[in-house]
Amino acid sequence: MNVRGNFHWTERRTGGQSPSRLTIVAMRTQVGIVGSGPSGLLLAQILAQHGIESVIVESRSREYVEARIRAGVIEHGAVDVLTEYGVGERLHKEGLRHDGVYLQWPGHRERIDFVESCGQSVWIYGQTQLTKDLVNARLAGDQQIHWEVSQTRIQDADTDHPRITFRDASGHPRRIDCDYIAGCDGFHGVSRNTIPESIRMVAQRAYPFSWLGILADVPPSTDELIYAWHPDGFALHSMRSTDVSRLYLQIAADDNVTNWPDERVWEALSTRFALDGWTLTSGPTLEKSVTPMRSFVSAPMRWGRLFLAGDASHIVPPTGAKGLNLAIADVNKLAAALVRAIQDGRDDLIDSYSDDALRRVWQATHFSWWMTSMLHTPPDADPDAAFLRQMQITQLAYVTSSHTAATGLAENYTGAVLPY
Numbered sequence: 001m002n003v004r005g006n007f008h009w010t011e012r013r014t015g016g017q018s019p020s021r022l023t024i025v026a027m028r029t030q031v032g033i034v035g036s037g038p039s040g041l042l043l044a045q046i047l048a049q050h051g052i053e054s055v056i057v058e059s060r061s062r063e064y065v066e067a068r069i070r071a072g073v074i075e076h077g078a079v080d081v082l083t084e085y086g087v088g089e090r091l092h093k094e095g096l097r098h099d100g101v102y103l104q105w106p107g108h109r110e111r112i113d114f115v116e117s118c119g120q121s122v123w124i125y126g127q128t129q130l131t132k133d134l135v136n137a138r139l140a141g142d143q144q145i146h147w148e149v150s151q152t153r154i155q156d157a158d159t160d161h162p163r164i165t166f167r168d169a170s171g172h173p174r175r176i177d178c179d180y181i182a183g184c185d186g187f188h189g190v191s192r193n194t195i196p197e198s199i200r201m202v203a204q205r206a207y208p209f210s211w212l213g214i215l216a217d218v219p220p221s222t223d224e225l226i227y228a229w230h231p232d233g234f235a236l237h238s239m240r241s242t243d244v245s246r247l248y249l250q251i252a253a254d255d256n257v258t259n260w261p262d263e264r265v266w267e268a269l270s271t272r273f274a275l276d277g278w279t280l281t282s283g284p285t286l287e288k289s290v291t292p293m294r295s296f297v298s299a300p301m302r303w304g305r306l307f308l309a310g311d312a313s314h315i316v317p318p319t320g321a322k323g324l325n326l327a328i329a330d331v332n333k334l335a336a337a338l339v340r341a342i343q344d345g346r347d348d349l350i351d352s353y354s355d356d357a358l359r360r361v362w363q364a365t366h367f368s369w370w371m372t373s374m375l376h377t378p379p380d381a382d383p384d385a386a387f388l389r390q391m392q393i394t395q396l397a398y399v400t401s402s403h404t405a406a407t408g409l410a411e412n413y414t415g416a417v418l419p420y
């Protein structure tokens with residue numbers, strides 16, 4: 001056995017095969033982490049700050065992970081967590097603080113003031129930037145990250161010697177013996193399905209529409225986000241900076257990006273955001289993609305020594321911007337639970353992790369479903385379409401005119417409704 005830093009490596013051969021294929025490199029760590037999205041990277045960052053070592057395995061390349069365009073709104077509490085663990089510096093410098101949001105329907109654009117309603121704000125800072133900050137912070141801290149792995153498996157998670165096995169980027173078999181394993185590998189990862197079906201509860205809903213998202217090289221036409229209801233479908237005007245806009249359109253679930261050349265996208269956006277005295281500035285698109293909409297929760301979030309965090313356990317439709325924030329909230333709780341178990345030998349927080357995390361997950365699932373239902377027009381084929389549209393307009397008028405209703409939206413949007 002040779003020892004590299006804190007990691008104990010063992011080379012082992014099994015008989016009958018050629019040496020190059022036989023060598024299994026095994027290592028030991030305290031926490032094995034599957035996935036280097038925001039959940040996995042932030043977990044490693046928090047654990048490292050508490051002196052706990054971890055190893056991450058990631059199926060994609062570093063370049064791919066850092067370039068993936070996704071969320072843009074970060075809750076106040078999530079910013080506090082990122083700041084506390086040393087990855088908030090650039091966010092505070094380059095991020096945009098938003099104290100409110102606009103809700104729109106034809107002839108109306110009404111602002112909900114978060115600060116006045118519940119005393120909190122949100123920050124606009126792209127997940128791409130946050131991921132880069134996290135990768136840089138981890139690599140500066142000598143984090144072991146195995147990029148481009150394949151055949152990831154979690155074994156013996158319900159025993160006291162759980163293991164992760166995988167093939168590294170060169171195809172060599174490897175094994176990580178862990179005290180605990182964190183499944184941070186997103187919706188399509190392997191962690192969730194390691195938990196036997198017999199003990200899992202799954203609640204889910206698929207929506208009959210998707211979001212077409214564009215990143216545009218044009219200054220935003222608004223100071224704060226606009227969530228717009230329109231008979232043609234929902235539209236969202238967001239941004240990444242004072243120079244770059246991020247916009248979304250509701251499209252049919254079976255539609256695809258090739259049907260949406262730039263001209264058609266900008267025309268639809270102009271129609272859906274139309275308001276007297278206001279114009280939408282168009283510009284070149286830098287990226288275009290389609291996101292299907294679903295709500296999905298798999299519980300429990302723990303099985304033995306395996307803990308799920310983020311999209312590995314739950315997905316929300318993006319209306320309300322909760323996905324990334326839930327991932328950060330999960331990881332903050334999971335890190336505290338692992339620190340307590342590893343350093344104090346106390347299992348109380350790992351025992352309550354799943355229930356504690358799920359309280360916030362269900363709250364965000366409800367809010368995202370509610371926002372989605374209020375803002376997305378039902379397909380024309382829905383026999384209740386006329387009724388549902390009128391209910392949506394009535395809901396929008398109420399939530400923007402009642403202080404109590406507006407506070408409910410503000411508390412949920414900013415994440416103030418539950419403690420981190």
Ligand code: FAD
Pocket residue numbers: 034035036037038039040057058059060065069070071072073127149152184185186187188189190290291309310311312318320321322323324325327
């Ligand atoms: P992920 O970011 O999915 O990270 C999981 C990581 O695990 C990935 O890097 C993946 O490559 C890796 N992995 C997967 N399988 C394996 C394996 N077998 N072995 C090793 N590694 C593996 N949220 C919002 O709030 N607003 C948005 O606008 C928004 N847009 C989105 C658009 C898309 C297309 C998607 C997919 C999500 C979007 N989300 C949005 C949700 C948000 O981005 C996620 O909630 C967030 O990324 C969750 O982070 P995570 O680390 O849990 O999972």
Ligand code: DHB
Pocket residue numbers: 070071072073225236238239246318319320321322
């Ligand atoms: C963004 C995404 C969302 O889902 C949302 O509700 C608000 C903003 C964004 O990508 O900027």
